[in-house]
Amino acid sequence: DTAVSQTPKYLVTQMGNDKSIKCEQNLGHDTMYWYKQDSKKFxxxxFSYNNKELIINETVPNRFSPKSPDKAHLNLHINSLELGDSAVYFCASSEGGQGYNEQFFGPGTRLTVL
Amino acid sequence: DQQVKQNSPSLSVQEGRISILNCDYTNSMFDYFLWYKKYPAEGPTFLISISSIKDKNEDGRFTVFLNKSAKHLSLHIVPSQPGDSAVYFCAAIDTGRRALTFGSGTRLQVQP
Structure with a gap:
């Protein structure tokens, strides 16, 4: 059973396009996160959502918009894609939103913007 | 500004020997530290953690040491096994903020 799943696993697209990455967790967690792993591997x-409420919104261009239709899903929509958006995007979930709780990560979505 | 630093991008050890992975941090507000392990094409998985009120936490072959005065922590793996070959990320969280700050990772290669 996949605990945290992401689709698609790979995404190749042209600059200027709009794309979405979906994330689902079946762990019953109430907090979900999006992380970006850049070329330097950080x-x-x-973003972080707790019970569908946005609780963390780092300095991210407003072209990125997370949407949480329910506790089990946190999707990431990206408008007007740029070359610098190329990265691996990881979704994660945890029980509780304090950060001390173990976070379970999805397998990642490798986004390549051409 | 890198608040969590892993200065060794890679480490190679022989099977059966000790692996020591190091991590330094600059934010004195960090009060909880975690190590994650990552295999290629997979997401990171939690390995072990330590609260700032402790200086050591042990779980089987894995031990994490925290030196608060030096703002340094280390992960010891004894004995190292080939299956331990992966990228290890150090992460930290500060009071009041609810997100992890990760280092850039250290790639561990355990030679059979």
Whole structure:
């Protein structure tokens, strides 16, 4: 059973396009996160939702818009894609939103913008 | 500004020997530290953690040491096994903020 799943696993698209990445967790967690792993391999938090409420919103261009239709899903929509958006995006979930709780990560979505 | 630093991008050890992975941090507000392990094409998985009120936490072959005065922590793996070959990320969280700050990772290669 996949605990945290992301689709698609790979995404190749042209600059200027709009794309979405979907994330689902079946762990019953109430907090979900999006991280970006850049070319220098740092994993950086982008957003965090707790019970469908946005609780962390790092300095991310407003072209990135997370949407949480329910506790089990946190999707990431990106408008007007740029070359610098190329990265691996990881979704994660945890029980509780304090950060001390173990976070379970999805397998990642490798986004390539041409 | 890198608040969590892993200065060794890679480490190679022989099977059966000790692996020591190091991590330094600059933010004195960090009060909880975690190590994650990552295999290629997979997401990171939690390995072990330590609160700032402790200086050591042990779980089987894995031990994390924290030196608060030096703002340094280390992960010891004894004995190292080929299956331990992966990228290890150090992460930290500060009071009041609810997100992890990760280092850039250290790639561990355990030679059979």
């Amino acid at each position: 994993l950086k938090i982008m």
